[in-house]
Amino acid sequence: MTDDSLDLDDSALAEHPTVYAVGSFSGHTALISGGAGGIGRASAWLLGRLGARVILAGRDPGKLDAAVAAMRGRGLDATSHTVDIREPDSVSALFERLDQERTTPDLLVNSAGGQFPQPAIDFSEKGWNTVVNTNLNGTWRMMQAAARRWRDQSKPGAIVNIVVVTQQGLYGVAHTVAARAGVIALSENLAVEWAPLKIRVNCIAPGAIETPGWRVYKPEQRETYARSNPMMRAGQAWEIAEACAYLGGAAADFVTGETLHVAGGSQLWGETWTIPRPGYFKS
Numbered sequence: 001m002t003d004d005s006l007d008l009d010d011s012a013l014a015e016h017p018t019v020y021a022v023g024s025f026s027g028h029t030a031l032i033s034g035g036a037g038g039i040g041r042a043s044a045w046l047l048g049r050l051g052a053r054v055i056l057a058g059r060d061p062g063k064l065d066a067a068v069a070a071m072r073g074r075g076l077d078a079t080s081h082t083v084d085i086r087e088p089d090s091v092s093a094l095f096e097r098l099d100q101e102r103t104t105p106d107l108l109v110n111s112a113g114g115q116f117p118q119p120a121i122d123f124s125e126k127g128w129n130t131v132v133n134t135n136l137n138g139t140w141r142m143m144q145a146a147a148r149r150w151r152d153q154s155k156p157g158a159i160v161n162i163v164v165v166t167q168q169g170l171y172g173v174a175h176t177v178a179a180r181a182g183v184i185a186l187s188e189n190l191a192v193e194w195a196p197l198k199i200r201v202n203c204i205a206p207g208a209i210e211t212p213g214w215r216v217y218k219p220e221q222r223e224t225y226a227r228s229n230p231m232m233r234a235g236q237a238w239e240i241a242e243a244c245a246y247l248g249g250a251a252a253d254f255v256t257g258e259t260l261h262v263a264g265g266s267q268l269w270g271e272t273w274t275i276p277r278p279g280y281f282k283s
């Protein structure tokens, strides 16, 4: 597997078949953090093709501009804003820019996130804090900022948080497993607290999904990922995008507080070592 083969290209994203009806997101605006990354970009293309106005957010303006240009080139309604979800002021500034444009998203997809592989015993204080601040605190900041707008404008809203499989089988990234378990617990709590505000909060736990994010892992580790689940294959970003369209759309109007595993069953069987598997576990 080469680095180049990890990303679905724009023509694939423009044409990939979908089960959803064109127009099913017409009149809806979706804000997608990590929108220029593998899963975020696939979700942006799908929601855009279904009629949504999509706003991509991330740190790298070059990646955002390229993603937006490709979508606009196919007639989709796409724009972007920079944000660093690790910085509270940056998240506030993003939402203030949207306020100035009189834009309130109907759907927030939190796909910004990431981690580095390392044995937990070696984590530095800074490394741990970076991963928790990105994945737990950053996701929370985005959720709260969106929810405050929905409350203040008496509008319903939906949140989809992209997490990881937390209950078994993912090793060498204990910081992210802890942070994402926090996001899942937080989402379950907010699903209740925010139900009176007509805000739905759900999570998607992807299994091994081939994206540019995999570049942080060594090739010998990556080669094992396709065998980390009962289906014995890696997933595609499009498969997460379709789950996003389900949980973020009308078909899931009665679904909240759920974590949908799109992981080939890896929440039940299989293991993923993002660091070398210790000899201790060899049979």
Ligand SMILES: CCCCCCCCC/C=C/C(=O)SCCNC(=O)CCNC(=O)[C@H](O)C(C)(C)COP(=O)(O)OP(=O)(O)OC[C@H]1O[C@@H](n2cnc3c(N)ncnc32)[C@H](O)[C@@H]1OP(=O)(O)O
Pocket (backbone or CB within 6 Å): 113, 114, 115, 116, 117, 118, 124, 126, 127, 128, 130, 131, 134, 164, 165, 168, 169, 170, 206, 207, 208, 209, 211, 212, 213, 214, 216, 225, 228, 266, 267, 270, 271, 272, 274
């Ligand atoms: C069953 C289920 C099946 C599931 C099967 C799934 C298989 C794959 C599992 C999951 C896959 C994915 O999520 S892939 C998609 C996600 N994408 C990524 O993970 C991309 C890479 N990650 C990131 O960019 C992350 O956001 C993150 C590393 C947290 C931040 O990166 P940044 O470049 O912004 O931050 P930096 O400033 O470089 O780093 C901040 C500090 O973090 C620490 N740090 C960073 N990289 C480090 C490293 N390689 N080794 C040690 N420490 C490191 C250091 O302390 C750094 O400070 P200094 O010491 O001062 O430098």
Ligand SMILES: NC(=O)C1=CN([C@@H]2O[C@H](COP(=O)(O)OP(=O)(O)OC[C@H]3O[C@@H](n4cnc5c(N)ncnc54)[C@H](OP(=O)(O)O)[C@@H]3O)[C@@H](O)[C@H]2O)C=CC1
Pocket (backbone or CB within 6 Å): 033, 034, 035, 036, 037, 038, 039, 040, 057, 058, 059, 060, 061, 063, 083, 084, 085, 086, 111, 112, 113, 114, 115, 134, 138, 162, 163, 164, 165, 205, 206, 207, 208, 209, 210, 211, 212, 213, 214
């Ligand atoms: N691919 C996989 O196998 C799996 C992925 N996931 C999770 O899915 C989500 C999406 O990952 P994926 O698309 O694969 O990976 P990518 O690395 O391709 O995308 C992640 C995106 O997050 C953005 N991002 C990271 N940190 C920040 C930040 N501090 N502020 C704003 N944006 C940020 C990056 O944008 P920029 O570079 O512009 O900052 C990047 O485009 C992540 O949370 C990931 O951990 C979960 C399980 C498996």
